[in-house]
Amino acid sequence: MKAPTRIRAVVDSASGTPGSVRHSLVFLGTAAVAAEVLLALADGAAAAAGGLAVITAVALALGRYAAGGGAEDSGYRRPVRLLASRAPALGGWRHVVSKTLADDGEAHFPTVMRPQLQRLFAARLAERHGVAMYRNPQRARALVGPELWPWIDPQAAAPGPTLPEPVLRLLLDRLETL
Structure with missing residues (x-):
């Protein structure tokens, strides 16, 4: 005679199916008691x-890891890699800005300033919003704004050969608010 479905469900949940958390805990607990x-x-x-x-020490360490304690402070879990390279820094930023806004900034903007802005926006979007700018440009465009997106769009050329100072200010303000 076959047991009713409700009774089988209670028995299965009490013993745990192999591979479930409950089954693993029961197995580890039994092994610990047997070892003692x-x-x-x-x-x-x-x-x-x-x-x-x-x-006890092993149980506490495993419990902390399973609860996510190691996610923020110890680096045991692999971090999400949304950027292709290291995080950009602002070293030499004054020099980059002054060269871009200078009279001969036509060569400096597309080769230095625009890639630097793209890396900064990619880092901020990945860090704060979980959006990969190069893999999901539509979502990045929505977050950055359609008026500023053409200046940092990695799939298109810049709207102009130089970066006007008011646009740079707007880009930096938007970067701070993201």
């Missing part, structure tokens, strides 16, 4: 106390 009993029988109370300390 064997230590107590073989070497006495001192060995059992040492074994209990080791089991």
Whole structure:
């Protein structure tokens, strides 16, 4: 005779299906108790106390890892890689801006300033919004704004040969607010 579905569900949830968290915890708990009993029988109370300390430490470390404690502070989990290179820095930013806004900025803007702005926007979009600018340009455009997007669009040429100072100010303001 076959057991009713409700009774089978209760039995399955109590024992846990192989590979489930409940099943794993039951298995590990049983193994820990068995190890403690064997230590107590073989070497006495001192060995059992040492074994209990080791089991407790391992259980706490695994519990912390499973709960996500290692995600922020210890780097055990692989970080999400939305940028193709290292995060951009602002070293020499004054020099980059002054060269771009100078009279001969036509060569400097497309080769230095625009790629630097693109990296800064890509880093900010990835960091704060989880958007990969190069893989999801439509979402990045929506976040940056259609009026500023052409100046940093990685798939199109810039709207002009130089970057006007008011546009640069707007881009930097938008970068701060993202």
